[in-house]
C-alpha cells in the first residue's frame with residue numbers, strides 16, 4: 306500500500322503540532338513508521354488520504370461500536386447543530402440521556418456529564434476523596450485512567466508502596482498519594498490497605514483492563530476488591546470508559562455482577578463526540594456542587610451535539626437486545642480464526658478476549674497483569690502490525706492496546722482478517 310499523501314500531511318503536521326498528533330499513540334512510536342491520515346470512514350472501514358481502504362479494529366478506540374458514520378448518530382447531530390451548538394444553559398436532552406444511562410446501568414442514581422474519560426476519572430477521584438475525607442488512592446499498574454496527574458504514576462520493579470511520577474510535571478506531592486497495585490493480585494491490594502490504614506479514599510480499576518491489551522479480571526478478583534472496600538470504608542471506582550455500554554448494556558458491573566460505588570464513562574457514551582461521565586448513588590453524587598462541597602464544572606459539559614450523539618448511540622444499543630451477543634459471537638469467531646492460523650504457522654501467542662475486546666500477545670505466558678503484558682511488546686508485534694497494515698487491516702499501533710470489534714464488521718471481513726493474519730504469520 307502507498308501512503309504518500311499521509312506521509313506528506315504528517316510532515317506538515319509536525320511543524321505545527323507536537324509530534325504531528327494530538328494524542329501520542331497516534332504517532333506510531335510503538336511500531337515505527339509514519340501515521341495514516343484518515344479522509345473518511347463508513348461502517349467497518351476507514352478510507353485514508355491515499356484512498357486505501359482499511360478494515361478498522363480500533364474504531365476510534367472504542368466509541369464506534371456500531372460502525373463509523375452510524376446513521377442515527379449522524380442524523381441526531383445534524384439536526385441538533387441547526388438549532389445552535391452550545392448555550393451554557395440546561396437543555397432537555399441532558400436529562401433524557403441521563404435517564405437512559407441511569408436505567409441501563411446498575412447501582413447508579415445520578416450521572417454528571419463531562420467532556421472526556423480523563424475528566425470523568427479525575428472528577429470521580431476528587432468526589433471519592435471529598436466523600437470519604439481521605440487522600441490516598443490505589444490504582445493498578447497497566448490501567449489507564451486518562452492523563453490527569455494522579456494517574457500518571459508508575460513504580461519501578463516490585464511496585465509496592467509509594468508511587469513515583471512517570472511524567473515530568475507530576476509532582477512528588479501528588480505521586481505520594483497514589484499507591485500502585487498489581488492487577489489480579491488481591492493480596493497485594495490487601496497489604497497496601499493494611500499499610501495505609503484509614504488513609505485510602507478509593508480503589509480505581511478497569512474492571513476488564515483494556516490499556517495493556519485486554520486483561521480479564523481473574524475469577525473472584527473483583528469480588529475481593531468489593532469486599533475489601535466495603536470493610537475498610539473505601540469507595541470502589543469502576544473506570545468503565547472502555548467497558549461501559551460495550552460489555553453489556555450495564556457494562557462490567559452487569560456482566561460480572563459486582564456493584565461499584567462510582568462508575569466512569571467515556572468513549573461509547575458519546576457515540577464519537579467528546580463525552581465522559583461519572584455516576585454513583587444519590588448519597589455520593591449529592592456531594593457534588595451545587596448540592597455539595599465537591600467542585601466540578603465545565604463550559605461545554607452536556608453540550609447539545611455531544612448529548613445528541615450519545616443519546617442516539619445509547620438508544621440504539623438499548624433497543625437492540627441482540628447487539629451484545631452479536632458482538633461477542635463475532636469476536637469469538639475472529640479469535641478462533643486467528644488462533645488457528647497462528648498455531649498452524651507456529652507463531653507463539655496468547656489471545657485474551659472478553660466480550661468485544663480482544664488482544665493478541667506474542668508471548669507464550671498467560672497475560673494477567675502489566676508485567677506479563679509487557680512481554681508481548683516485541684519485534685514480532687511490530688512486524689505483525691505492519692504486515693496487517695499492508696494487507697489493509699488496521700489494528701492499534703501499540704502492543705498495549707485492545708482491538709475493538711464493531712457490529713459493522715461482517716463475517717466476510719473477519720475471514721479476510723484471518724486470511725491476512727495467515728499470510729503475515731508466514732513472514733514473522
Ligand SMILES: *Cc1c(COP(=O)(O)O)cnc(C)c1O
Pocket residue numbers: 420421422423424426449450451452511515516544545546547571572581
Ligand atoms: C480512554 C480511557 C480513558 C481516558 O479517556 P479520554 O477520553 O481519552 O480522556 C480513561 N480510562 C479508560 C479505561 C480508557 O480506556
